[in-house]
Amino acid sequence: MxxxxxxxxxxxxxxxxxxxxxxxxxxxxxxxxxxxxxxxxxxxxxxxxxxxxxxxxxxxxxxxxxxxxxxxxxxxxxxxxxxxxxxxxxxxxxxxxxxxxxxxxxxxxxxxxxxxxxxxxxxxxxxxxxxxxxxxxxxxxxxxxxxxxxxxxxxMPPQKNLDLRFGINARGMDDDRRSIVNFDPNKCIMCRRCEVVCNEALDVHAIAVANKGFASIMTTPFDIGMDNNKCISCGQCLVNCPVGAYSEVSEVDKTLKLLEDRSNYVVFVIDPIALTSCMDSLPTDETNFGIVVRKLISALKAMKAKEVVDFTQFTYLSIAAQGEYIQNHRDAAFTSWCPSASTYLEKFYPQYAKFMHKESSPENIMLKVLRKRHEVENLKIVFVTPCIVHKSNGAFDAVLTSRELPRLLATKEMRLDFHPHLGVTFDCDLGMIQKFVSGGVSDYTYSLMILKAAYLSKFKNLDAALTIGSREDFIHELTFDSELGVFNALVIEDMSKLRKYLGEDIAKYNVIEFYPCFRGCLTGGGQCLTTSEDEVNRRRARLKSYKGEMESPYEFVSQLISVYDKVKGGI
Ligand code: SF4
Ligand code: SF4
Ligand code: SF4
CATH class of the missing domain: 3.40.50.700 (NADH:ubiquinone oxidoreductase-like, 20kDa subunit)
Structure with missing residues (x-):
């Protein structure tokens, strides 16, 4: 029927x-x-x-x-x-x-x-x-x-990015390719989901509908383009559009060219969070996440990548660096792991931008460590990331999102199943245990670790009272308190509430963390479309199966501080 x-x-x-x-x-x-x-x-x-x-x-x-x-x-x-x-x-x-x-x-x-x-x-x-x-x-x-x-x-499966056209005549409107997020108005069905996400969920107000009826279009005020407006390049409009009207600037061809030029020393830096969402699109029947990661390393080497490096360790070093920073600066310090959060501060609260220690962001530390290791002119860094905003960082030679990595492999008809995984590991191992799941994927882990790193490197013990309070849904306050000192953090997981808290006296916080993506980088703007909460949990479980559960934060933080102390001369 x-x-x-x-x-x-x-x-x-x-x-x-x-x-x-x-x-x-x-x-x-x-x-x-x-x-x-x-x-x-x-x-x-x-x-x-x-x-x-x-x-x-x-x-x-x-x-x-x-x-x-x-x-x-x-x-x-x-x-x-x-x-x-x-x-x-x-x-x-x-x-x-x-x-x-x-x-x-x-x-x-x-x-x-x-x-x-x-x-x-x-x-x-x-x-x-x-x-x-x-x-x-x-x-x-x-x-x-x-x-x-x-x-x-x-x-059709609900909420899948369908890239539909319905056979309807195109509206004859030009694509907008002025930003890292491209827009094809001919695909848009005016569901206005992107507008709700950008305006109501993020409180950024970069895009809205203009005109009426057939002429209606999602655009920026006076059509000045996203980059000239308030856009923070988080890509949430892109991953929430049901019909694929938004897309990223593709860097698949650019990456292929880097690999084809044999004089290049191409290093792939992979954020494993990006792989949690594209694993189902990778060309393999393997279902074990850790094995898929190792097979991917082999496949990229077969495509002439010289090294494949795990990004997570730079996140660890960033924790140690930011911990050190907040010991020496009693002003509020915004975490710098989310580039869209930095852009937000620069565009909306320039007076606070100085409190963001960008030097200690994971990507800056990564660039410094890799350049120090490979003092070669032809070093080319390709970053595989869940975060579309890195595409605007000219320091990388190419940036691939979770959606682009499977396309890169497809161009060479690579099947991961044909590549070995036994004995395969990431290169450039700085010697840190891999138990911390970063990227805002578990509750306030980044801030908490920064607090611990600050505390531990100053006081050499963790016998402080930790209090975690919720001021309201998705707003957390963490306090480390002892006779030796107090460190406070504010974690804002819901950007629509950000302005309220930034209007407060922020000087009492040693760490302030916020990010636009609703479950952190697990649902970042560079990730494959998130179809449900179950899908988010699946991604988190993949990451945990790979990284393992942290048994002792004390051991973890001490280890990363000692590695940081060794390498910081080079960063
Ligand atoms: S990228 Fe983010 S800030 Fe920019 S228009 Fe899209 S949702 Fe808004
Ligand atoms: S989410 Fe996509 S289809 Fe809906 S209004 Fe925005 S661009 Fe158009
Ligand atoms: S939360 Fe993660 S994915 Fe989203 S913009 Fe920030 S760093 Fe990128």
């Missing part, structure tokens, strides 16, 4: 329904794929029960309320179609007026009292009356948006 789709209207201009009626050449495909069981604007037949109900318009009267409740009871999925349904839109302007004044303004002195058609209550959005499963914003919506939802419900 074909899925049943119904379109119902309430108070509206019917412009959104007209978009569906205007599907024209797609109607034949649509009718083949689904049964349209109710659509007052174009057909007489009507049936109540359906799989998806698209609702246009807002709720005005008790009779509307009764009707929408029946529709909800009979529909498996209910989609609010257009701004009147999603927010109440212009209909809600009437709420400012007494009902009698509003009726008189429209119907003059006609006596409509007692007629239920004119029995107006407050105008409400659909979700003020019943549960809504999905929202399609727009005034009117675009027909591609409707097609996307119908196709998504009935034939």
């Amino acid at each position: 074909k899925p049943r789709v119904a379109i119902f209207d309430f108070a509206s201009c019917e412009g959104c329904e007209l978009q569906i009626a205007n599907l024209e050449e797609q109607v034949a495909d649509l009718v083949q794929a689904v049964d349209i069981v109710s659509f007052r604007e174009v057909m007489k037949e009507h049936s109540g029960a359906c799989d998806i109900a698209f609702i246009e318009g807002s709720i005005q009267r008790p009779m509307d309320e009764e009707r929408i409740k029946k529709i909800r009871a009979n529909a498996k999925v209910l989609v609010a179609l257009g701004d009147c349904a999603c927010t109440g839109c212009v209909n809600k302007m009437r709420n400012e007026l007494p009902v009698d004044d509003a009726l008189r303004a429209v119907y003059g002195n006609a006596d409509v009292r007692g007629n239920e058609l004119f029995d107006l209550s407050q105008s409400r959005a659909i979700d003020e009356v019943v549960n809504v499963d999905f929202y399609i914003r727009g005034c009117p919506v675009r027909k591609e948006q409707v097609l996307y939802y119908v196709q998504r419900f009935f034939g």
Whole structure:
């Protein structure tokens, strides 16, 4: 049986329904794929029960309320179609007026009292009356948006980056390639997810919709481009776009060229966090994460990489360096592991940028260590990272995201299964145990480790009282307290709350950590699309299976301080 789709209207201009009626050449495909069981604007037949109900318009009267409740009871999925349904839109302007004044303004002195058609209550959005499963914003919506939802419900895995075009004629708009995040408006279905992420979840407000109807487009104010605006290059719009309208500047060809030039000494630096998300796309049947990592090292060597290095150890050194820094600077110190967080401070709070010790960021330490080790002109560093923002760092010769690494292997038809893993390890091993899972993937680990490193290198013991408090959801305060001194950290995992805390007296914190990606780098802007919380947990489990659980933070931090003391002359 074909899925049943119904379109119902309430108070509206019917412009959104007209978009569906205007599907024209797609109607034949649509009718083949689904049964349209109710659509007052174009057909007489009507049936109540359906799989998806698209609702246009807002709720005005008790009779509307009764009707929408029946529709909800009979529909498996209910989609609010257009701004009147999603927010109440212009209909809600009437709420400012007494009902009698509003009726008189429209119907003059006609006596409509007692007629239920004119029995107006407050105008409400659909979700003020019943549960809504999905929202399609727009005034009117675009027909591609409707097609996307119908196709998504009935034939496609939800939330997968589908790169759909639906066979709809391109809108003839030019791609925007001015930033490391490219945008193809012809693919955009105006779901406005990117806008919600950037504005409401991150409070960055770099992008928004401009124009109306067919001309509507996601853009920056006055079309000045993301880099000239407030964008912090976190890539969260990219990984949250359901249809692949955003993409990164690809550096696959650039990497191939670096490898093909035999005079180059190409070093791949791999952040294992990046591999946790692309493991399913890597060309192998192997399921053990550690074995896949080792096979990948072999495969990259077969592609003429001279060395393959684990990025995590530079994160460790960064912890020791930042611990040392906060001992000597009693001002607030922002952690510098997230380049988008640095960009945020520079753009929004330039007065605080001086509190970010960028010199001790993991990537700066990595560059210094590698350049010191290989004092060769033709050293070329390719960074495989979960973080798209590194693409704007000219110090790297190429930056590959989790999405690009499988593409690189595919160009050479590399299958990892044919490459050995026994006895294979990363190069440039600085001698640190690999038990710390970094990158914001477990609760406040980075700040906590910096505090411990600061404390331990100063006092040579960890007999301080550690207090971890939550000021509100996703905001943590850590305190190390003893007779010898106090260190405080503030960890902000929810960027929408950042301004509130940065407005406070931040001088009382020795460490302030925040990052835009919702589960840290596990869901970074360079990662493969995150389809669910289960997927995040799968990535975290892969990393832990590889790095192991930390048994003794004391042992870990002491070890990294002693390695740091040995190598810091070189950094
Ligand atoms: S990259 Fe981040 S800051 Fe820039 S537009 Fe996208 S979500 Fe907003
Ligand atoms: S998330 Fe993608 S499809 Fe949705 S509005 Fe943004 S660019 Fe368009
Ligand atoms: S949280 Fe991680 S992935 Fe996201 S922007 Fe920061 S460093 Fe990059």
